[in-house]
Structure formats: C-alpha cells, structure tokens
Amino acid sequence: MRKQADLLFHAVSLAALVIALVALAVLVFDIVADGGSRLSWQFLTNIASRHPEEAGVYHALMGSIWVILLTGALALPIGVAAAVYLEEYGTRSRLARFIELNIANLAAVPSIIYGLLGLGLFVRFLGMGQSVMAGASTLALLALPVVILSTREALRTVPSTIREGSYALGATKWQTIWNQVLPMALPGILTGLILSLSRAIGETAPLIAIGALTYIPFAPDGIWSKFTVLPIQIFNWVSRPQPEFKVNAAAGILVLLVLLVSMNAVAIVVRDRFQRRGRA
C-alpha cells in the first residue's frame, strides 16, 4: 500500500513536469505552424504596412538591435562597477547590505513599473522624448539587477590567491581588480550580460509605457530617433482582428525567437570557453 502510494506520487510529480514540457512543445509547434510559411527574405527586409502580405519586420528588427546594443553599452559599465564595489570594497558595511537588499527587490519589480519610471524620468523630465536613448535607458535600469548579480557571481569564482599574488607584487587594490580580477571574470560577466539582454529584448510593456509607437515605418538612424521594436510590432499585429495580421505576428515571433536562441547560444559558447580555461 505504501509502495503503491509512493509509485502514484512519483507518477503525479513526474506528470507535472511532463505537462509543462509538452505545453512548451505545443507552443513552439503552434507558432511554427502559424507563421513558418510567412517567413521569407522579403518579410525581413520590408517595413510595416497596412497590407498584411506586404508588411515586414525590418524597421522593428533594426529598432530592437539599436535598443539592445545601447542597453548593453549602458548596463555593462554601471553593472560591473556596482558589482565590483559590492564584492570587492563594501562587503562588510551596513550600507552595502542595504544596497544588496534593494537590488534583490528591484529584480522583482514588474517591468511595466520601470516603463512608468522611464516615462516620468527619461521621456519627460530629461526631455529624451520617445527615442532609442529613452528606451535603452529604461531597459538598462531593468537589466541592471541581473547584470550586477551575475557579475558578482563571476567575481566570486576568481580565486583569492590571484588577488594575494598581485598584492604581493606591490599592486594596489584597483590595479589588482583591473589587471587581474576583471580579465579572469570577463567570460562570466559577458555570459550574464548576454542573458540579461536576451530577457530585455523580449520586453514589451516598459517600452509601450514610455510611448514607443506601434506604427513607425522606418528604421532608427541614431540614438535620438523614434523607434519601435519586434515585441511591440508583434503586439500590434496580434491586436488586429484580421487573421492575416495574426500570421504576421507568428512570423514576427519566429524572428524574435531565433534572435533569442542565437543570443543564448553565444552565451553558452562564452561560458564553455571559460570552463575549459578554468580547468586548464
């Protein structure tokens, strides 16, 4: 009896997992079935259009790339600097403890709240308007907690003997960090950055809140240009009643997913190289 109950429980808990995995498979299959046939070179190089069969994602794809590159350029130095401070300088202070707690809480604030912050701070107060810069600044704030957490983990993997050796040779603290610790932690830092950017590239809500428009028939030509991104274009197409636009949405999702998978693949390659070097 006890054995049977155990067997049943084993099956039920396994079933919970299998249901989730099957649902993921159904989701991917459904989207490929809906949008696969719509994918073409033309779809990638055409811009938004009122005629669904002529519409493409070029402007949105370019917008996403602009926004995500700028987000990375903003989040990387600030995130690494904050992590270095917390990990190498202020670990014992009360203030550092408070900052840590604050970062943990920020990581769980809904993304649309960041959008309202971006709207009030970057778009209105700093007068950036609905530009690539305003969008990237908002996403950089959103990505920062993850960049900081993963950088700290990467810094922790650097053995303390490296630091001690550097000090023994007469290097100062900052020289040690800049010349020894950061280069060793770099692959781990980059992996974390790419993973946080791959999350940011799928974000829709904060960019809608800052007023990124749903109909922008051109690719951005600078950081002060107006823009739209892939997820917003997908949302725009999903929201239209005509079924032809839903097909476009599915095809747009496929483009977004390919982008995501490639970013994750890069992150895995970087991490693998790091692990191999660590063993050598």
Added chain:
Amino acid sequence: MSTRTLEWIVERMLFLCALLSVLTTAGIIGVLALETFEFLREVPVWDFLTGTEWTPLFSNRQFGVLPLIVGTVLVSSIAMVVALPMGLLAAVYLSEYAPDGVRRVVKPVLEILAGVPTVVYGYFALTFVTPLLQQVLPTLSGFNALSPGLVMGLMIMPLVSSLSEDAMQAVPRGLREGSYALGATRMQTALKVVVPAAFSGITAAFILAVSRAIGETMIVAIAAGQQPRLTGNPFVPIETMTAYIVQVSLGDTPQGTIEYRTIFAVGMLLFLMTFGLNLISTWLRERFREEYV
C-alpha cells in the same frame, strides 16, 4: 595624480554606480508619488480605492479602481492554481526522484519556458488556448480571464519549481537518511520531512510567484480584454491594472490630464502590492538560509 588619489576616486565612482540601484527605487517612488498626489487632489483616495466603476476614458468619468484590482486578482488566482501545485510537484520530482541525467536535461528546458517573451505567451493564449477552451466551454468569450490565467500559470511554474527545488536541496541529507532509516518511502520523506523543512523557502517562492502574476502585463493585455468589470466570472472580458496602463499608453492621452495621471495612480498601487510581497519573500528566504548554516 598619485596612486592613492586615483584609488580614492575609483572607489567613490564604483560606489556611485552601486548607489544607482537605490536611486532607481527612489526614482520609481518619486515619479509615481508625484503624479499620484496630483491625481488624489482631484479624486478622493477613498473613492479611488472603494469605487466599483472604472471609466476614466468615458465622458461619465468614474475612478473606482476595484474592478481593475478584482480583474488582477482573478487572473492571478487562476495562474496560481496552475503554477503552485505544478511547480511544487515538479520541484519534488527534480529534487527527490529524478536521476542526475534527467535533471541536467530538464532544468535548462524549464529555463527556456521561463525565458519565452511574454508577448509570445499572449499570442499563444489568444490564438491557441482560447479557441481550444471554447470547444469545451461554448460560453467562453473571445477575451476572458481563464485562458491568460492558465497560460500565465505555465509561464510562472518554472520560477516556483526552481526556487522550491533550491530550498529542498538546502535541506541536509541527514534528515532524509534519518527518515529512510525509519522505513519511510520517498513520498513520505518528501512530504513529511523535506517539504516541511524547506517550508519558508517554498513559501518565499510562492509569494514571489504571486508578485510576478500581479505584475504580468502582455498576456493579459492581449488575451483578457479591456473591459474593467467587477466580476469573479472567468469566462467574460475583464481588465487588469497592468493592461489598463498599456491601454492608456497606446492612446494619445495628453500629459497633465487626469486620465494621464490615472496610470501613475494605478502603477503606484501595483508597485506597493508587489514591493510588499517581494519584501516578505526576501525576508523568508533570508530566514531559511540561516536555518541550516
């Protein structure tokens, strides 16, 4: 510049970057509070919190936020009915039953499930799950709370499973072995020893899941409709707090009007709810970390 001066400057600059996170929190509270304050000068706070009609964009404007709150709670509850039991069971399986090989394969796949952009889940809810449900439930409206709730549960389940499993893994082996030595099966050990021992960690995971559901935006903006309605009926269109913010952001509401300020007032409410839950969750996790160290 002397080395010592440079060291001093560098440390101050690094500190400023770390402080930026505190400034972000302050900025969020500042921006939301400023516009909410202006909003509450025109709408009494009591009317806002207890009013049962939300029609800021109509000519007969009513600013009772309850329909948005009820819509949010309804969808989140459906999501939790899916995510909590499934996430916990999956965590028990991964932590107590699964061979190492299975765990190594399954955990990254669960991460993929958690990493799919929410706009994709919204598409899935609207164009796949809702039509599927309509075959069983003919009265189900095209926009409803049920379908986005179920899909949101699927999205949040990996979060519950991964955090719960971490909590279970932190339970010392000795407790399990003691239980096995007394002749307990794996199920008895899991349910009567491991889960109770990891209780505060699992509770922290559950609370974080609720917070995530309340703040989730795109799934409900796409598949739940835009009709603020005070109802517990999951078959009809509703509107959540987050979906309302999206709806107004998509329109061309001029800055400085009361309609524009409503999104900050609703955002403030959303922030307070999720921030409170996050604090409780962090506190619980800290506690469970101390238990076995």
